[in-house]
Amino acid sequence: MSFELHAQLAKDTIVIGDLPLCRLLLMNDAQYPWCILVPRVEGAREAYELDPEAQGQLMRESAIVGKTLMTLFDGHKLNVAALGNMVPQLHLHHIVRFPTDAAWPKPVWGVSPAQPYSEQDAQALKQKIHAALSPLIAITG
Numbered sequence: 106m107s108f109e110l111h112a113q114l115a116k117d118t119i120v121i122g123d124l125p126l127c128r129l130l131l132m133n134d135a136q137y138p139w140c141i142l143v144p145r146v147e148g149a150r151e152a153y154e155l156d157p158e159a160q161g162q163l164m165r166e167s168a169i170v171g172k173t174l175m176t177l178f179d180g181h182k183l184n185v186a187a188l189g190n191m192v193p194q195l196h197l198h199h200i201v202r203f204p205t206d207a208a209w210p211k212p213v214w215g216v217s218p219a220q221p222y223s224e225q226d227a228q229a230l231k232q233k234i235h236a237a238l239s240p241l242i243a244i245t246g
Contacts (some may be wrong), residue, residue, distance in 0.1 A: 107147065108128075108145040108146070108147055109147070110128060110143060111143075111192050111193070111194040111196075113191065113192045114130060114141065114143065114192055114194065114196060114199065115157075117133055117219070118130035118131060118132055118133055118134060118141060119131040119133055119212060119227050121140070121234055121235055121242065122171075122232050122235055122238075123145070123244040124142070124166045124170075124238070124241055124242055125162060125166070125241070126144050126145065126146075126159060126163055126166055127142040127143055127144050127145065127160040127163065127166050128142070128143045128240060129142060129163065129170065129234075129238070130142075130143065131230060131231060132198075132200075132219075132225070133193065133221045133222055133227070133235065134219035134220060134221070134222075135220045135221065135226065136206065136207045136208075136209075136213075136217065136221075137189055137201060137202070137206060137207075137213055137219050137221045138177070138178040138180070138200070138201040138220070139195065139198065139199070139200045139201070139213075140170055140174060140198075140199045140234065141198050141199070141229055142163070142166055142167060142170060142193050142197045142199065143152060143194065143195065143196045143197075143198065144159065144163055144196055146159060146195070149194070149195040150173065150189065150193050150194065150195055151189075151195060151216055152187065152195065154195070155195075157230035164198070167185060167199070169238070169241065170199050170238070171183050171185060171199050173234070173238055174199055174201050174234075174239045175244075176237070177203060177233065177237055178201045180202060181202055181203045181204055182201075182202040182203075183199065183200070183201060183202070184198070184199075184200040184202055184212070184213075185197060185199055185200075186198045186200075186212075188214075190235050200213055
């Protein structure tokens with residue numbers, strides 16, 4: 106089986122690249138530093154559905170991405186969530202939070218409409234995150 110990114114994730118995000126297990130995405134919302142990890146395992150909806158090796162790899166990649174984002178953006182708090190109510194494909198949100206952000210202290214969902222990055226800002230941020238995670242990530246696009 107081949108991996109296909111859910112249409113909603115493809116619409117709402119910018120592909121940064123691939124880690125050993127996961128596709129790394131940047132949420133196209135300039136209000137928050139926000140990345141999403143999507144295991145490239147066809148049909149996976151829940152972490153428990155992954156084999157034990159993949160479960161461990163998902164947690165390792167999540168920790169690396171979380172630490173990297175917190176370092177890059179000097180975050181106050183990192184929110185990590187796997188909701189899947191709207192997008193059933195297994196994916197983990199990593200959102201860097203600040204007491205000054207638009208949603209603080211509430212969850213980010215539904216607080217305000219997304220504010221897409223300009224093409225220039227999106228490319229600069231994609232490169233910044235890619236550089237910080239190199240050599241674990243293969244850049245795409």
